[in-house]
Amino acid sequence: MLTLPVVNMTGKVSLILFSGNVDRLMAGSIITSGAVANDMDVNVFVTFWALLHLKKTGAPAPTLSPEAGAMAERMMKIMSEKKMPSWLDTIKQAAEVGNVTVYACAMFADMMGIRKSDLDPIVRDVIGVSQFVDMSRDSNMTLFI
Amino acid sequence: MAEKPTKVIDARGSYCPGPLMELIKAYKQGKVGDVISVYSTDEGTKKDAPEWIRKSGNELVGIFDRQGYYEIVMKKTR
DSSP states (O other): OOOOOOOOOOOEEEEEEOOOOHHHHHHHHHHHHHHHHTTOEEEEEEOHHHHHTTBSSSOOOOOOOGGGGGGHHHHHHHHHHTTOOOHHHHHHHHHHHSOEEEEEEHHHHHHHTOOGGGBOTTEEEEEOHHHHHHHHTTOSEEEEO | OOSOOSEEEEOTTOOTTHHHHHHHHHHHHSOTTOEEEEEEOOHHHHHHHHHHHHHTTOEEEEEEEETTEEEEEEEOOO
């Protein structure tokens, strides 16, 4: 029998979630899952409009990127009819399977008066950009979404 | 099928990467020798899951077409 080599699956991915549009947030959560499936650790830095969606109360209503245009309404309907898991549930599922650490951006949190206790418990800590960039230094990829 | 599953995951209707993530979760919770079966309707998973099973050094028992879905069976060998 042919035995294929076992691929060494390690490494690290850093994601910056900036957009609060749900299609982008979903892309980030799905990439997180893909990284975990490859045994990679994931650091997620959540800032600006994305961070508002981690608020326990008062999170904005879900929107799609402007390019969805006329398709937006139909797309939202499809996502709800097909019971697509939310981006946050997808991140949480990935965190159950692998090493996923979510950080909130200190600058935006300060600006908007958001405290760690206002945010979903998936948020490990509120950190500054320098600390995050230091984490991304030795990542195999860093994506701004 | 020679291998009788010790765990069955019914992920039909769940989209990529849902079924694969459930498979990996079951794999991590299981023990060597477990036979894990996943039911899925998602086409991405049909490619991704066997690839993950191979890369992770486990055994792909088979991919079986069922009525309206397919079944992927893996054996945890490490």
